[in-house]
Amino acid sequence: MKDKKLFNDGFVNFGDIFSKTIDVQKLIFESKKLLDNAILNKENLEKIEISQNDFNDDSIGEGSYALKRIDQHNKEISKILQKIFNNSQLNEVLEKYLGKNFKVHQISVRKSSENDKGLGIHQDGPGQMNLVILLDDNNDIYGSTVFLKNSHLINSRAEELKLLTPPFFLKLYRFCLSYISGKSGDICLFINRTWHGRYPSSGKKSKYLIFISLHAEGTEYGSEHDDWYNDNYLGNLPNSKFKDRINHKVGTTKISDKIFLINDSSSKKISLSFEQPKKNKIGNISLLNLFYLITTISIVYPARFIKRCLGK
Numbered sequence: 001m002k003d004k005k006l007f008n009d010g011f012v013n014f015g016d017i018f019s020k021t022i023d024v025q026k027l028i029f030e031s032k033k034l035l036d037n038a039i040l041n042k043e044n045l046e047k048i049e050i051s052q053n054d055f056n057d058d059s060i061g062e063g064s065y066a067l068k069r070i071d072q073h074n075k076e077i078s079k080i081l082q083k084i085f086n087n088s089q090l091n092e093v094l095e096k097y098l099g100k101n102f103k104v105h106q107i108s109v110r111k112s113s114e115n116d117k118g119l120g121i122h123q124d125g126p127g128q129m130n131l132v133i134l135l136d137d138n139n140d141i142y143g144s145t146v147f148l149k150n151s152h153l154i155n156s157r158a159e160e161l162k163l164l165t166p167p168f169f170l171k172l173y174r175f176c177l178s179y180i181s182g183k184s185g186d187i188c189l190f191i192n193r194t195w196h197g198r199y200p201s202s203g204k205k206s207k208y209l210i211f212i213s214l215h216a217e218g219t220e221y222g223s224e225h226d227d228w229y230n231d232n233y234l235g236n237l238p239n240s241k242f243k244d245r246i247n248h249k250v251g252t253t254k255i256s257d258k259i260f261l262i263n264d265s266s267s268k269k270i271s272l273s274f275e276q277p278k279k280n281k282i283g284n285i286s287l288l289n290l291f292y293l294i295t296t297i298s299i300v301y302p303a304r305f306i307k308r309c310l311g312k
């Protein structure tokens with residue numbers, strides 16, 4: 001599996017690598033059905049045995065919806081994900097980036113609706129990565145996750161520079177942004193240190209995908225807004241890499257009920273190495289990213305200053 005593009009750009013589409021081993025159409029059908037049903041019953045989720053923590057709407061940007069732990073909610077999806085995570089080639093790449101003890105946390109299906117207002121540029125936790133399975137063909141930027149290509153190599157984090165920008169900035173900077181184009185069923189991977197957001201919808205169509213958050217060895221994971229997998233679901237899974245990856249009690253140390261620390265090892269972790277700025281090569285940063293940095297700073301900083309003065 002070629003991951004040079006992932007290393008250089010911060011994201012990659014590996015293509016339909018599982019087309020022969022998994023039933024992609026079944027995965028697409030079941031995942032969409034599950035989320036559509038949750039949206040339909042969002043005022044009464046207990047009725048369909050979904051916890052409030054598992055369902056997100058406006059919190060991930062107005063006009064988009066997500067449902068977590070989809071494998072626990074649907075047996076067919078679970079079987080397909082077991083096959084994906086037990087694949088030795090994919091495991092090899094993931095272990096190279098995240099260490100051999102990496103954990104799989106949120107397995108979600110997300111819908112960007114026709115009314116999606118987008119999500120501003122941000123980064124996620126240190127060493128975090130996302131595996132993405134496209135559930136629709138993606139031929140345009142609308143409703144897509146967008147990236148500032150190779151911005152994972154910028155030494156400072158967006159929040160340190162106070163450059164977490166709102167969604168309307170995406171439209172201003174459309175020419176600076178890249179998105180992952182591909183066909184439904186394609187498997188993509190991105191490094192969450194890469195500055196990213198979600199481009200607003202065109203108002204014409206919705207897009208679905210599966211988002212799987214992956215956490216590196218030596219980092220903490222979990223949140224008060226997430227539920228861990230049920231013991232009952234885990235107990236009924238056949239022994240496999242997948243089962244251990246999603247079980248927060250395996251290969252971890254408890255920090256609190258909602259936060260666990262992933263056991264470290266001496267294995268190399270490329271995704272975490274980007275957090276050590278000296279290792280980043282400044283020469284790899286594109287002119288486009290420099291342009292983005294300079295112009296957003298010259299818009300955002302004075303705007304904040306004026307807002308503060310007017311607020312006094």
Ligand SMILES: [Fe+2]
Pocket residue numbers: 122123124192196
């Ligand atoms: Fe993110």
